[in-house]
Structures are given as structure tokens and as C-alpha cells.
Amino acid sequence: MKLLCDRIREEGRVLPGNIVKVDGFLNHLVDIKLMGELAKEFHRLFADKKITKILTVEASGIALATVCAQEFGVPMLFAKKAKSDNIEGGLIQSEIFSYTYKKKVTLIVSAQWLNADDKVLIIDDFLANGEALRGLTEMIHSVGAEVVGIGIAVEKGFQGGGDKLRAMGYDVRSLAIIEDTADGKIRFRDEEREEI
Amino acid sequence: MKLLCDRIREEGRVLPGNIVKVDGFLNHLVDIKLMGELAKEFHRLFADKKITKILTVEASGIALATVCAQEFGVPMLFAKKAKSDNIEGGLIQSEIFSYTYKKKVTLIVSAQWLNADDKVLIIDDFLANGEALRGLTEMIHSVGAEVVGIGIAVEKGFQGGGDKLRAMGYDVRSLAIIEDTADGKIRFRDEEREEI
Numbered sequence: 001m002k003l004l005c006d007r008i009r010e011e012g013r014v015l016p017g018n019i020v021k022v023d024g025f026l027n028h029l030v031d032i033k034l035m036g037e038l039a040k041e042f043h044r045l046f047a048d049k050k051i052t053k054i055l056t057v058e059a060s061g062i063a064l065a066t067v068c069a070q071e072f073g074v075p076m077l078f079a080k081k082a083k084s085d086n087i088e089g090g091l092i093q094s095e096i097f098s099y100t101y102k103k104k105v106t107l108i109v110s111a112q113w114l115n116a117d118d119k120v121l122i123i124d125d126f127l128a129n130g131e132a133l134r135g136l137t138e139m140i141h142s143v144g145a146e147v148v149g150i151g152i153a154v155e156k157g158f159q160g161g162g163d164k165l166r167a168m169g170y171d172v173r174s175l176a177i178i179e180d181t182a183d184g185k186i187r188f189r190d191e192e193r194e195e196i
Numbered sequence: 197m198k199l200l201c202d203r204i205r206e207e208g209r210v211l212p213g214n215i216v217k218v219d220g221f222l223n224h225l226v227d228i229k230l231m232g233e234l235a236k237e238f239h240r241l242f243a244d245k246k247i248t249k250i251l252t253v254e255a256s257g258i259a260l261a262t263v264c265a266q267e268f269g270v271p272m273l274f275a276k277k278a279k280s281d282n283i284e285g286g287l288i289q290s291e292i293f294s295y296t297y298k299k300k301v302t303l304i305v306s307a308q309w310l311n312a313d314d315k316v317l318i319i320d321d322f323l324a325n326g327e328a329l330r331g332l333t334e335m336i337h338s339v340g341a342e343v344v345g346i347g348i349a350v351e352k353g354f355q356g357g358g359d360k361l362r363a364m365g366y367d368v369r370s371l372a373i374i375e376d377t378a379d380g381k382i383r384f385r386d387e388e389r390e391e392i
Contacts, residue, residue: 029309030272032265059254063272066262069228076226076259082297101278113225 001041001175004153005188007034008176014184018156026153027060027125035064038175039071042123042151045173046072049148051121053077053114055140057107057132061124064153068123077114079107079136092142094135099128107135116144127152127174130161137170149173157189197237197371200349201384203230204372210380214352222349223256223321231260234371235267238319238347241369242268245344247317249273249310251336253303253328257320260349264319273310275303275332288338290331295324303331312340323348323370326357333366345369353385 013021025031051072056065057079069076082105090111098105114120120140122133133150140147147170155162155174158181165172177189209217221227247268252261253275265272278301286307294301310316316336318329329346336343343366351358351370354377361368373385 023306024309025271028273028276028306030262030265030274032262032272033269035262036266058256059258059274059276062255062258063262063274066226066228066231066259067266069226070232070263073229075221076228077224078226078255078259080224080255110219110224113220 001038003034003037004176008154008178008186012186014181014186018158018181020154020156020178020181020186022154026064030063032063032067035067036071038064038153039067041175042068042121042173043071046121046149046151049121050119051148052117052119053121054123055079055109055114055120055136056123057081057136060126064125065123068121068151072121077109079109079139081105081107092139094138094142096131096135097129098131107132107139109139111143114140114143114145118143118145119148120145121148122150123152124150125153127155127162127165127172128159130165133161133165137165151175154178197234199230199233200372204350204374204382208382210377210382214354214377216350216352216374216377216382218350222260226259228259228263231263232267234260234349235263237371238264238317238369239267242317242345242347245317246315247344248313248315249317250319251275251305251310251316251332252319253277253332256322260321261319264317264347268317273305275305275335277301277303288335290334290338292327292331293325294327303328303335305335307339310336310339310341314339314341315344316341317344318346319348320346321349323351323358323361323368324355326361329357329361333361347371350374 054069054076065076092109094107149171152174155177157177157179179189180187250265250272261272288305290303345367348370351373353373353375375385376383
């Protein structure tokens with residue numbers, strides 16, 4: 001999506017460890033108008049899928065997932081990362097490895113809010129190794145619900161998580177796929193095609 | 197706000213420890229249409245305040261803050277609860293006590309995204325002891341920005357955080373104030389008045 005790629009080119013920065021910093025519009029300070037444009041694009045891509053629920057994971061996926069839920073006219077559910085007092089029994093859990101925090105993290109969703117007849121669109125701001133998304137798909141399958149697709153704002157293509165999920169058969173749509181950050185320069189997948 | 201109080205009466209549940217569970221529409225599975233109605237009400241209350249930014253804290257405040265940012269046409273910034281790789285130097289920090297996790301938590305905002313000329317509306321889904329909100333106001337003041345007001349969906353009036361913030365001079369507007377949960381029954385502040 002040209003709008004998003006342009007914004008990443010203008011404002012994104014590459015930090016050591018291949019971290020792509022886009023915290024001025026995507027995952028810390030959030031440009032809600034831009035989120036609205038991304039949500040419209042996801043709606044275009046998944047409009048015919050009879051989606052019943054948007055699922056994301058706390059925290060930085062929530063803003064985009066909220067605007068997508070608006071666009072699709074369905075509720076938004078977010079998986080939590082640790083047990084708090086506010087979630088009681090009846091939990092769906094999935095253990096993932098968080099590369100951000102360098103430790104195992106348990107994703108949790110209350111079983112009450114995810115049902116066998118749900119057609120779920122997973123939304124997240126970032127896709128790198130795909131661990132969080134693997135966890136979310138696991139939880140959806142565990143109740144017999146359907147993963148209709150996975151909508152991502154920024155995929156770090158060179159970390160392979162997206163292609164792994166595609167190979168598993170998931171319909172992963174990333175609005176910007178960063179293929180390379182060599183020399184601190186951000187290069188997108190299909191860049192030539194995009195320029196046409 | 198009658199719409200929200202009615203919804204809490206219908207679907208809210210009181211758990212041991214005075215926990216009011218509203219995770220079917222507010223802070224786990226989120227009814228985005230309801231969030232839109234709450235955001236409109238906040239806009240009505242703070243419309244003339246020339247707000248430049250919505251500030252909340254991860255994770256459950258983000259959905260409501262996102263919809264409010266849409267309503268006001270400004271960006272949304274969310275404070276993070278722990279240092280991750282994605283936030284580098286130039287941090288504004290505030291230490292709070294989290295009653296949910298029963299430990300000290302450091303709130304973090306990148307100094308780059310909060311400026312002296314910002315007029316900030318703080319939004320959160322819940323107000324109990326007010327610790328998170330105290331931390332957010334501290335961070336706003338530390339850069340010389342203005343706290344224009346605090347908009348809350350559900351305040352637990354009996355825990356005193358809201359009244360403490362009001363006594364400090366903040367314009368705290370809660371759309372539902374729960375005064376009492378004795379015998380597992382939810383009673384709102386100004387209930388008689390609301391019935392008129």
C-alpha cells in the first residue's frame with residue numbers, strides 16, 4: 001500500500017538489531033486517520049468473508065484492530081499477555097516466545113468470547129517472527145472457530161514469519177513488507193512492481 | 197451516561213475483591229459501537245478545549261482512546277508499562293503502583309511525542325485508585341504540557357481515586373460511577389437523579 005510505504009520511507013528509522021522504528025504513527029503515537037485508511041484496505045481485501053470478530057494481541061495491535069472492527073461492524077477481542085485479576089476461569093491459552101521481551105509469554109483469551117461459529121480476522125501492527133500470530137491462530141482453532149485471514153500493517157519479510165504462515169495456508173495480507181534494512185535503508189518487497 | 201450504566205447493569209458482574217467485570221463489552225471483548233457513543237459524549241464534554249492529543253495507558257484503555265482520537269481528530273499516544281527494545285532514549289517515566297498486578301510498574305512515554313504546547317485529554321476505561329492516571333498527569337506536567345481533562349468510562353467511586361484527582365483540580369468526567377457493589381449488586385452514584 002503506497003500510502004503506508006511512503007510514510008515508512010519518510011518517518012521510519014532502522015535501529016541496531018533490524019528494529020524498524022515507526023513509533024511516530026503506528027505503535028506509540030498513533031495516527032488514527034492513517035489507521036482508518038489501513039482499515040479500509042483490509043475491508044476491501046476481506047469484505048466477502050463474513051467476518052464476525054477481529055482478534056489482536058495487546059498492546060500495540062489494539063488501535064488498528066479497533067478501527068478495523070469499526071470498518072467491519074464487529075466486536076474486537078484482544079488477547080492478553082499475562083494473567084490479571086480481571087480474567088477468571090475458562091481461559092484459552094497459548095504459549096509463545098516473545099522476541100521483544102526475550103522470554104516465553106502466555107497469550108490468554110477468555111473462552112466466553114470466542115466461539116466455534118466465529119469467523120475471525122486477525123489484525124496486528126507488526127509481523128516479524130510470527131510467534132504472536134501463531135499463538136492467536138492456535139487459540140482460534142482450539143475452539144473450532146475459523147481463521148479467515150491475517151491483516152498486518154508492517155511485515156518484516158526478512159524475518160520469515162509471514163512466509164511461514166502463508167506456507168501453512170493462511171491468507172496473510174501485509175500492507176507493507178520490508179524486505180531489507182541494509183545500511184539503514186528500508187527496501188520493500190515488490191518495490192519495482194509498486195512503482196508502476 | 198444512561199447507555200453505559202444500563203449496559204453495566206445488564207452485563208456487569210461483581211467478583212470477590214470488588215472487581216467489576218465488564219469484559220464482554222469494555223476491556224477484553226470490546227463493543228466498538230458503544231465506544232463510539234462514549235467518544236461522542238467525551239467530545240461533547242471537552243469540545244471547546246482545543247485538545248491536541250489523547251493520552252492513555254496500555255492495554256485496555258487503547259480501544260476507547262483510539263475512538264476518542266478519531267472523534268477529536270487528533271493523534272493518540274499510549275504510555276507503555278515496561279521497557280521494550282522498541283523505545284530508545286529520551287523517555288518520560290513515572291512510577292506507579294499497579295493494584296491489578298500488585299507491584300510497582302514504570303509508565304513510559306517517548307519524550308519525542310509529548311510537547312510543552314500539547315493540550316492533552318487523558319482517556320481510560322477504568323478508574324479505581326487512580327494510580328495510572330496520577331502517573332500520566334505527572335508525565336504531562338514534566339514536559340510543561342497541559343492536562344485539559346480526564347475522561348473515564350467506568351469509575352469505581354468507592355475506591356476514591358476519582359475524587360482524589362478532582363480534589364487536585366483535574367476535570368475528571370466519568371460516564372458511569374459505581375458507588376457500591378454490596379451483595380454483588382451494582383449501584384451508581386447519583387442513581388436517583390439519573391432515574392428522573
